[in-house]
Structures are given as structure tokens and as C-alpha cells.
Amino acid sequence: MIALLGLMLSAGLGQSQLPPLPPDLPSWIRAKGMDELYYKSAPYNWSINRVPKFARDMYATGVGHAMAYEAMSKGQVSALDTETFSKIDRVLRNPPKLPVDEMAISPTFVRKYGYLEKVFDWAHTLHFQTIDVLAYPGWSNARKEQELDELWSFYQSEPYALTGLPMNMEYLDGFSYSKRFRQQYPKLNGLFWGYHWLQTVNYDMLFGVPTANQAAQYEVLGERYHEVELYNETRDFMPMTAELSPRFAKRFPQLANAFDNLHMLHDNVNDILAQPGLTDLQREQQIQIAIYRVLDSTHRGESPGSGTPNSLHDHRHPPSMPGMGMMVGSDEDEMYMGGMGWMNMAECGHCSVPMPAEEPWGATVTANGWTMSVRCLMCARDMASETPGRAIIRAATEDPKQLLILVSDDEGNWTSNLATVVFLEKFGEHPDCSGWSRAFTSTAALNSYLVANPEYAGMPGLSLADWSKLNQGKPDTYRRIDRPNPYRKDGEE
Amino acid sequence: MKLPFALAIWFTASLCLAQSDHNNLDKERPLTFEDAYSIAYRSYELQTGFSAFAFQKRQPQYGLRTEIQYGIAKNRDLSIGWDPVFDSQSARVRGDNLELSYFEGLTREIGNSPAVGYRIEAEMPTTGSVRDADVRARLVLTKRAKTYDKFHLNLGVAGNGKLAFGAILGYSLPLGYPRQFDTTLLAELAVEQSRQASGQNHWAGLGIRRQVDVTTVLDYSIRMRFRSAVTENRNALIFTVGLSKSF
Numbered sequence: 172m173i174a175l176l177g178l179m180l181s182a183g184l185g186q187s188q189l190p191p192l193p194p195d196l197p198s199w200i201r202a203k204g205m206d207e208l209y210y211k212s213a214p215y216n217w218s219i220n221r222v223p224k225f226a227r228d229m230y231a232t233g234v235g236h237a238m239a240y241e242a243m244s245k246g247q248v249s250a251l252d253t254e255t256f257s258k259i260d261r262v263l264r265n266p267p268k269l270p271v272d273e274m275a276i277s278p279t280f281v282r283k284y285g286y287l288e289k290v291f292d293w294a295h296t297l298h299f300q301t302i303d304v305l306a307y308p309g310w311s312n313a314r315k316e317q318e319l320d321e322l323w324s325f326y327q328s329e330p331y332a333l334t335g336l337p338m339n340m341e342y343l344d345g346f347s348y349s350k351r352f353r354q355q356y357p358k359l360n361g362l363f364w365g366y367h368w369l370q371t372v373n374y375d376m377l378f379g380v381p382t383a384n385q386a387a388q389y390e391v392l393g394e395r396y397h398e399v400e401l402y403n404e405t406r407d408f409m410p411m412t413a414e415l416s417p418r419f420a421k422r423f424p425q426l427a428n429a430f431d432n433l434h435m436l437h438d439n440v441n442d443i444l445a446q447p448g449l450t451d452l453q454r455e456q457q458i459q460i461a462i463y464r465v466l467d468s469t470h471r472g473e474s475p476g477s478g479t480p481n482s483l484h485d486h487r488h489p490p491s492m493p494g495m496g497m498m499v500g501s502d503e504d505e506m507y508m509g510g511m512g513w514m515n516m517a518e519c520g521h522c523s524v525p526m527p528a529e530e531p532w533g534a535t536v537t538a539n540g541w542t543m544s545v546r547c548l549m550c551a552r553d554m555a556s557e558t559p560g561r562a563i564i565r566a567a568t569e570d571p572k573q574l575l576i577l578v579s580d581d582e583g584n585w586t587s588n589l590a591t592v593v594f595l596e597k598f599g600e601h602p603d604c605s606g607w608s609r610a611f612t613s614t615a616a617l618n619s620y621l622v623a624n625p626e627y628a629g630m631p632g633l634s635l636a637d638w639s640k641l642n643q644g645k646p647d648t649y650r651r652i653d654r655p656n657p658y659r660k661d662g663e664e
Numbered sequence: 665m666k667l668p669f670a671l672a673i674w675f676t677a678s679l680c681l682a683q684s685d686h687n688n689l690d691k692e693r694p695l696t697f698e699d700a701y702s703i704a705y706r707s708y709e710l711q712t713g714f715s716a717f718a719f720q721k722r723q724p725q726y727g728l729r730t731e732i733q734y735g736i737a738k739n740r741d742l743s744i745g746w747d748p749v750f751d752s753q754s755a756r757v758r759g760d761n762l763e764l765s766y767f768e769g770l771t772r773e774i775g776n777s778p779a780v781g782y783r784i785e786a787e788m789p790t791t792g793s794v795r796d797a798d799v800r801a802r803l804v805l806t807k808r809a810k811t812y813d814k815f816h817l818n819l820g821v822a823g824n825g826k827l828a829f830g831a832i833l834g835y836s837l838p839l840g841y842p843r844q845f846d847t848t849l850l851a852e853l854a855v856e857q858s859r860q861a862s863g864q865n866h867w868a869g870l871g872i873r874r875q876v877d878v879t880t881v882l883d884y885s886i887r888m889r890f891r892s893a894v895t896e897n898r899n900a901l902i903f904t905v906g907l908s909k910s911f
Contacts, residue, residue: 203771204739205779209707212911217878238842258842269875271845275687275838278808282773 215307335425407658420494427494500657531567697834713906830856863893
């Protein structure tokens with residue numbers, strides 16, 4: 172009797188806490204047409220297939236989304252972590268060679284929530300076309316950057332477009348139904364967050380990277396995706412674009428924010444569909460409200476960096492990262508990152524010295540499922556060596572058009588995309604490391620640098636093999652931010 | 665000897681151009697019916713197909729239908745097509761008409777209600793008077809059957825003065841789910857009033873649409889006209905192979 176009373180009370184409380192429909196809900200949500208849209212016509216379309224394994228994994232994420240939504244729409248929630256998980260997992264292990272029409276796989280979902288599918292479909296088109304631009308071999312980096320800005324405008328021309336403003340993730344994940352899905356169905360939620368890991372980690376794999384050097388990185392990332400990320404049930408929060416592709420997120424904050432807002436909408440929808448005790452009408456209304464929150468039209472005229480904290484219109488972002496909204500517990504540039512703990516995004520992830528404001532921008536290290544920005548190549552190498560498994564370093568050289576891509580094997584042996592790469596490393600004070608630890612595309616380029624910077628005169632250029640053997644250990648400037656995990660209660664880890 | 669050579673050239677050229685989605689069903693690709701959805705807004709689609717008509721009581725005919733569609737707005741498309749037929753009995757090509765067609769999807773499937781669309785088309789003679797144009801209209805309903813399969817009811821009326829009615833019940837079933845996602849099986853059963861003679865035409869057909877790359881669908885079908893108002897057309901078998909490509 173007490174249990175029944177408790178159940179009724181909790182159901183009643185849950186429903187009374189549901190937010191009401193906004194008065195300015197866009198009229199297109201009630202439109203009856205299919206409203207199918209074609210992607211922007213361009214020569215780069217389907218360049219994703221230049222990285223075949225990545226393309227197939229991306230196509231499989233569409234199947235995974237659709238199968239899960241179909242099961243949830245049919246009320247088959249009790250089988251989500253068993254039969255549905257297994258069915259999807261088979262597809263993920265044998266991904267399709269061609270893109271799949273998600274609507275054909277989720278007919279019940281589309282019949283019930285066709286307006287939501289329009290939002291998803293249009294944002295997924297943006298995901299894919301962004302990848303296509305970056306994977307296209309026919310254009311310079313500058314032309315690609317221009318096209319991504321145009322693609323963003325093209326995307327925003329439709330009413331289904333999501334906002335490119337940073338949104339407060341704590342607010343968006345703080346409703347009465349929130350977190351239900353990840354708590355009740357950790358395996359299926361792990362798949363969703365695995366897809367979103369793949370969909371956000373890939374942008375730094377591609378951005379500014381010569382197309383010939385993109386597929387090699389996916390050998391590392393694809394392995395991680397299939398072996399760990401899809402089955403990771405320990406994440407506290409969904410993967411964020413700026414966490415996994417910080418260079419891309421900094422250059423294209425509107426795209427990074429839109430992808431994060433899309434992924435948060437997925438989380439909201441999962442929570443709503445998995446929430447027991449809601450009527451069909453309540454589910455429909457809550458999904459419409461969740462869409463409304465992240466639509467571009469809801470936030471028109473607002474600007475990044477503004478807004479009331481922890482509200483719908485909170486568009487603040489970490490000062491050093493415009494491509495990410497404020498996270499749970501985050502304070503200025505400090506945020507809690509899965510697998511890393513508290514990090515300061517304005518500082519080098521290895522030596523804690525502030526990132527240089529001027530060029531070159533330093534490097535990023537991708538290993539163990541995370542990506543960190545570091546000040547110099549020494550920090551990148553030593554940070555990668557502290558981490559088990561394979562790693563990728565993407566680093567600036569003296570030539571802004573030539574990015575150095577280093578990929579390691581399990582033993583820490585590095586291969587480079589630049590055959591003539593030469594390194595400078597004259598160990599000194601960390602605040603100056605971006606001066607004395609650098610990579611050059613050739614010996615001639617190194618010599619020019621030494622002439623321009625006489626304090627390093629006489630330093631030999633190091634080959635990749637010699638440079639790889641060095642290790643300067645943990646820097647004495649490193650400062651661990653000792654704060655508890657904000658996603659767990661009472662310091663639970 | 666010239667015809668097979670020309671067909672080979674056409675087929676090769678089509679492969680180079682071709683694109684589409686095997687789930688979206690368009691008239692004549694490869695069966696007669698279509699679904700209640702337009703092509704995507706802003707997309708172009710080239711569709712082309714070769715058909716061989718085998719008769720019991722006369723020499724075969726060969727058709728080479730080609731059509732270009734454009735999504736002019738959300739849920740609306742326009743198309744222009746040409747459907748020449750080579751009659752081996754008379755050794756003549758018939759087909760100086762152009763088809764102009766407009767399709768509008770009125771509603772998608774919502775809850776238990778079917779998707780509804782309509783098509784209006786005119787077959788315009790390129791020689792002669794526009795008053796000779798043949799006008800046709802078609803109402804299309806699409807409804808999910810069990811899980812992924814769908815029924816498509818096409819109700820048509822055609823005529824220029826004298827009207828003829830027809831109905832096609834189409835069925836589509838994606839094959840291979842949840843392991844494969846590139847093939848759809850189609851079937852149709854049709855009845856129409858003949859416009860050449862008194863009586864009705866009945867036919868049935870089976871077809872396949874198969875995605876061969878991200879933008880290309882290959883289709884093939886066999887239809888049997890088991891009842892025809894025109895005696896010599898009775899028991900005709902129609903084989904079709906075609907391609908759709910969007911761009």
C-alpha cells in the first residue's frame with residue numbers, strides 16, 4: 172500500500188513538474204508534409220567515402236539511432252538493453268556500405284514524431300556535409316573554411332535548424348525526466364554516446380589535415396570506437412565537440428554548439444521516451460518543448476557569451492572556448508572531463524601553462540578516448556607516452572598550411588605524415604616551451620628559425636626517431652585541479 | 665544490330681550519370697505505381713529505363729523511358745519525360761510525345777492515417793495541336809502494413825474527352841532488415857479501362873529496387889498483362905531494367 176502510494180506520488184510529482192508548451196511553438200511542428208530536403212549541391216558530397224571505415228561506421232550510427240527510436244516508440248523499453256542492444260550491435264559490427272534512410276527503419280517513430288525526425292535529419296545532413304567538406308581533396312583549407320561558413324548559413328535557412336549558440340548543458344539536462352535513459356538503459360545509452368563520440372571526435376581528425384593523412388588516424392579512432400567507446404557505461408555526460416575536437420570547435424563554434432545541442436536533444440528525447448507514466452500526449456508535448464529549447468528560432472537575436480546563468484537563454488561559454496556551453500560545475504575555463512578529471516581549457520593539458528595566444532597554436536593529443544590541447548610538441552609527446560594505447564598528435568609547423576600528424580602504435584613508435592619533418596627541442600622553462608619545442612617541415616625551415624631566434628643557435632635538428640626517444644617527464648608546472656566529480660554525489664567515483 | 669549497340673551506349677552512359685534512394689518509389693521505376701511522397705526539395709533526379717514487351721501474337725516492342733524530376737518546393741516536384749517505343753513488327757519508333765507532370769504530397773503518414781499525394785500530368789504531342797494532349801490525374805495513398813512493408817493505392821483517371829479509370833494496388837517490402845538496407849521488393853496488381861478498345865486491362869508485376877551507390881538505384885521488374893481489351897496484347901510480358909540518379 173505504501174509502495175503504491177509512493178508510486179502514485181512520484182508519478183504525480185513527475186507530471187506536475189513537466190514544463191508547459193511555450194506559446195510561441197513554431198507552426199511547422201504541426202505541418203503535415205514530409206518536407207524532405209536535399210543537401211547542398213556541391214562537388215564535395217560523399218567525400219566521407221574517402222575514409223571508408225569511418226564512412227561505414229557513420230552510416231551505422233544512423234541505423235542505431237533509428238532502431239532504438241523505433242523500439243522506444245513501440246513501447247518496447249523493457250528490451251532496450253537486451254534485444255534492441257544486440258540487434259543494433261550486430262549492425263555496428265557489420266556496418267552498411269551505403270547510407271541508410273533512417274525513416275525507413277523507424278516507421279512507428281516517424282508516424283508519431285515526424286516533426287522531430289525533420290530536426291534530426293536536417294542536423295544529420297549538416298554533420299555529414301561538414302565531414303564531406305573536410306574530406307574533400309579538391310579545395311584548399313581556406314576554401315573549405317569558407318564553405319563551412321556557407322554551409323552553416325544554408326543550414327540555418329530552414330526552420331528546423333538548431334541554434335549555434337552555446338547552451339547551458341546543466342539546464343538542458345535538468346528536467347524531471349532527465350538522466351532516466353542513461354540510468355535505466357546504460358548499455359543502449361552507451362551506444363548513443365559512442366555514436367556521439369564518433370560524430371565529434373572526427374572533426375579534428377579531418378580539419379586542416381591533408382586528405383591523404385585522414386584515413387591513418389581513423390585506424391586509431393575506429394579501433395577505440397569499436398573496442399571501448401560504444402560500450403562505455405562509465406561516462407558521466409555525453410561527449411562534447413569541444414572536448415574531442417577542440418581545434419574545430421574553436422574555429423567553428425556555431426557548428427560545434429549545434430552538434431552538442433543536437434546530441435542533447437537526443438538525450439532529452441531518450442529520457443522522455445524512456446520515462447514511465449507519461450501519456451502519449453505528454454510525451455509528444457515534452458518532445459516538442461525539447462525541440463523548441465534548442466531551435467535557432469527560439470534564440471534569434473541573442474548572442475554568445477550573454478544570458479542569465481542556468482536558464483534557457485544562458486549562452487555563456489568558457490572564455491577560451493566559444494564552441495561549448497557551460498557544463499555541470501564548470502567555472503570559467505575549468506570543466507570536468509570524462510577520463511581526465513578537472514581541466515582548464517585555457518591551459519596546456521600537460522604543463523598547465525596558459526596556451527599561447529599567438530601562433531603557432533601548439534598541438535593536440537588524442538589518446539584513450541580524449542583529446543587535449545597542449546602548448547608544444549614535447550608536452551604532446553610526453554603526455555601521449557603517459558597514456559596507454561595508441562595516440563595521435565596533430566601539431567602546427569612553421570607552415571600554416573602543413574599540419575604535422577603523428578600516429579603511434581601500442582609501443583609508442585611514431586609515424587609521421589611529413590617525411591622530412593625535423594624537431595627542435597632545447598629543454599628549458601615550460602612557459603617558453605612553445606619556442607624551444609617545435610616541428611619544422613624541413614631542415615631549411617629549422618635553419619631559418621634558428622637564424623631568426625639566435626637564443627637557439629647551434630641546436631641540432633632532431634629526426635623523428637631521435638625525438639621519439641626523449642621524455643622530459645611530468646613538468647613541475649603541472650597543477651592538478653583537485654575538485655570532486657560534479658556529476659557524482661558525495662565524492663563517489 | 666544497331667539497336668543493341670545503341671542500348672549498350674545508353675546503359676553505359678546512364679551508369680555514369682545515375683542516383684536516388686531505393687525506399688522512395690516512383691512511377692515506372694520499375695513498376696507502374698508510386699508512393700505518396702515527392703522527391704526532396706531542391707533535388708534533381710534522372711530516371712531512365714529500358715523495357716522489352718514480349719507478345720504471343722506479334723513481334724516485340726522496346727521502350728526507353730527517360731524522365732527528369734526536380735523538387736521545386738517541399739513536397740512538390742515537377743518532371744518532364746519521354747517514352748519512345750520501337751515496334752519491331754512495323755520497324756518504327758513511336759513516341760514523339762513529352763510528358764509534363766506535377767506531384768504534390770499533401771500529408772505524410774501520421775498515426776493511423778495514410779500519406780496522401782496526387783499527380784497531374786499531360787502528355788503533349790511535339791507535333792500537332794496541344795488540344796491533342798492527353799491529361800491524367802492520380803491520387804496516391806501510402807500506408808504502412810505491418811512493420812516496414814507498405815501498401816500504395818494509386819487511383820487514376822485519364823482522357824481527353826472520354827475518361828478511363830484505373831486502380832493499382834502496390835506493395836513494397838524492404839529486404840534484409842535488420843542486416844541489409846539496400847533493397848526493396850515491389851509488387852503490384854492493376855486494373856484499368858482500356859482506351860483503345862472496349863474492356864479492361866489487368867496486369868500484375870514484381871520488381872526490385874536496389875541501391876548500388878549513395879546516389880544510384882538500379883531497378884528491374886517483370887509484369888504480366890494477363891487480360892487486355894486488345895487481343896494481340898493479351899498475355900504480354902514486360903521486362904524492365906532501369907536506373908534512378910539524383911543530383
